[in-house]
Amino acid sequence: MTGARPTYVELLETNRLIQACADETLWLCLTRTVQGSKLFPVSPYMMLSYLNAFYRYPELLRKVEARMTAEEIGDRARNMGAKLQASSIAWGLPNFYLLGREWLISMGMIRPQDALDDVKTVMDFWKRFMLSWHRNDGHLDNSSFAHRAQILPDRRLEVFEADLHACAPGDPLHDASHAFLATVSQYGFLVSCESRISLTNHGPYRLRDNSEMIVRDFMDLSETSLPWLDDVAKDVPFNNLTVPMAVKDCHFYLVDDWGSFESKPEFTAEKLCGVGLYASDALSDGFIPVGMGSKQELTDTFNRYNEIFKEATNRLWLKMAGWTRDEFIDAGALVYFNICKEIAHVAGVFEVDDWLMIDPRADRFRPILNDEFAAGVLGELVGSVSLPSQQASPYTMAMHSNAPKKLYTPLPYSVLAGDDYAPTVGPIQKGRSSFKKNERYRTTQGVLTLDEYNKRARAFTPTVCEDRYRFLCETWVKYNHESPLADELYRAEQRGSRTIDGKGAR
Template sequence: MTVIGKGTPSFTFPRTTGTVRWFRSPSDVIESIDSDLESTIAFVESGGTTFLSPILGRLGGIVCRDGTLRSHLAIVSREFDVPCLVGTELTGEVADGTEVVLDIVDGVGVLRSTAADPGEEPAAQRDVSTAWWSYIRTIGDEIAVKPFDLTVSAEALDALIAEELTDDRLEDLVQHMGRAFKPEMTRRSGFTSELFPMLPYMSLSVIDDFHTYAERVAVIDAAMPAEQIARAVKNAPGKLSPLWIWMVGYHYLCGRECLIKMGRLRRDERIEEIRTVVDFWRRLALAHRGDGTLDYKDAGFTNRYLPADVVDDLVRQGTTLDAASAKALKRLNATVSGYSFLYFCDSRVGVADSGPYPQPDGRKTIVRDYLSLGPSEWAYPWAEDLTPPYAGLTLALTYDPGKFTYFEINDWGTTFTEPDQLLSAVTEATVIGHRDDGTSELLGPDRWGELLADVSRNHMKLYEKFASMEREDRIFSATRMYTSGLRPFAAIAGVTDQIDWSFSPDTLALYPDPLDDDDKAATIFGTALVANDMPGSFSPLR
């Protein structure tokens, strides 16, 4: 179809198809009174109601070249529920008998001819786009869950990724993200830690993300587009965490909200920078997940990004657990989990679950990645002298879903079940160790005890290092951890050395006052993102 005009819709109406008939005089109206007008799209020059009044309620639609939303024709067409465009600018002559479609795209009324345009996207892709953006605008339940009932083909996914993020779409997407984020904040545990002052470092880090991400993202995206990065790392576990993708968009917008709360940013400022970062995140998430969803929550609290043959290979290498190996697995997982939380400064950044992946026998598999255990390419000073035997681990955990009444992997890649012991239901497990040189090794149960001991030794070394730090050093270590969120993507794109990774002076100006104060930081962070009077966490852009 070819766009042949644009105007202002008199109200929000569904896509409407009909046949053009020009009405230029009262005699044209009178001649049509006995006609079936249900599929007639009346074209008129001016916006008066009385001209079409004898037939207005029977028309399939109206296109008026004059008028505004306050025109009489716009007002009465709303009352009759007759789709109407006013103030329509046509690209050329439109003849009687032309089949046309009236549509609304990002709030703009669009008039199309049904005649094929050689360069036009297929109808199926266009319909997916319309439905996808409608989903984004839909309000979910109390925890922002809403049904995603689209089937997105590879071609339609490519088309979604390639779409321009217009002002209206950007606004819709930011509000969708805010509605998804707010209930997760209310459902999570408290922001407390005896070792790391969490609210100061979280506030500093997201604010620094807002100050620095647009410039960094532009460098990464120019070297390797977001969608190419995502596709380069989704063919195997242990390469890149879905949580890191999530953080790109959400942490950035959290920083914006904190600055708005502090009176240091107006909500209509830096819109182009926001577009740069949110669009990078959107394309990254769509390409990595591959099903048209952006988050775990969109997909019913799942993320099955790994190819089926990769999961099958992981499961094939698994060990059927007996009582002793099941106990050893639980101890290993708990030990590595505790170490990972410490390594990432009391955050869950280093562990992410994907799945659940269904198995032919009715069981399901969770793939759990521990993505950094030792010296890091992300320049974590506290990791430089750690000596774990592996750079990272992947666990494939196959379980009986009948053991649970509830199962969820949230947007942060954390699995929650009822009853709340996933490992107790695991019947088969695979443990893979990843080395710095890119090679991997299958670790059978006979190796788990040795691995546990190695991780425990490094845990103690790391704990002593953090414990010996002053408060300010711990705050900025944790801030460094979070603000390194783009480093994995920069490394894949080959531009790590082209980016300035230092803290923004605008961020440092907020320390120590107010962001060294736990109570002040808690008030800023909590009020900005949770205890606000908005339906979501993120302010509108205008």
């Protein structure tokens, strides 16, 4: 053991965060649908990804924070539609790590007090990022806000609403937008190894008495950080696309920490009454309008992109048709593990060896991860919660299940009385992968090499995140909306708007 022992307050707070993650994870696993796959060995790759997260996340987060704090990344995340939200950071970052930890504890390979500093690092980073990202609604995560996520500030929502193109069932834009949404959703499902992590939603946002807006983000679409998209996605013009959607006669009563939603009545095609399209990433100054100049231009853009994504999907199917089982497992494990990699892109410290490799300490478990065993372990870990380490006092009544179980093991307070502990799992070890990443990274500033991407990211600050504007929050705007500085802030957000460019705050 090295370094200072944790304080009582630090352990109390860390355990509170661990329990919050446990409660939401159990609810999600009990109430959300689960999809199987005939192509990917999903359970094996999920279990491998959890172990990879346990052994790698702490050091990667420290590397990111040496360049940029979690809360600054959270501020930037509100200004782009990248993998910096639900489910990537909101759920994936802490829970992939904690699931790997819990399995290792249950197998007797680590003790609850081992990697104590690592656990603190992960949970503290997550907390600070989430409080920053949720700054406008004042919550830690969607679950603490009755499962909703009102992430965006008034000035951005004003632009989204003003620039929406109206549509109705039967008109060309309505048909084109729905065709695009269906195609890119299926493409993203395949890109993310038959999981849902390339798509997310946030909101709802009130528009009128019978109208709401939900904002949908499609992420990791082009040649950027997933090596199996090299060449396959060479024609995809943006890595992230955001689609604000106005919906009438429909209330989104639930938007969870996986980024999925439920509504009453059900959100069906005929309820869509307005739509837009934007691109963004770590190098964009906010959301860039795509095909938004006119209703016809947006219709044509959706139709053109629909064909591009169909062709990319076909190419990806052909590539995957030649994969071995290990390649399927590696791809799935990596796409899960690097679900939070965008933090490294924003900080300008992304490295292939960090985010696109399987750590040998995780890979040693590969021989036992056949389909049957992995499915059984995963089912016990997040379904029945029946692993030995998850059993609690018979007086315990867990949230949602009332069972005497705990999904995650807390850190023991006995370390404060002198019990020994291992502070960390140590530095990242040289990993391996079935894939080799090329030097093409599609950004809003063009196709760059990784070195150039990192350099530009380190030198870049979005306008609204500059020191002059960063802390001009919704409360400040409420009481200073007539000030010249408020006008500057709003005009910065309105730049490029079709309808309110230069309008300001008044």
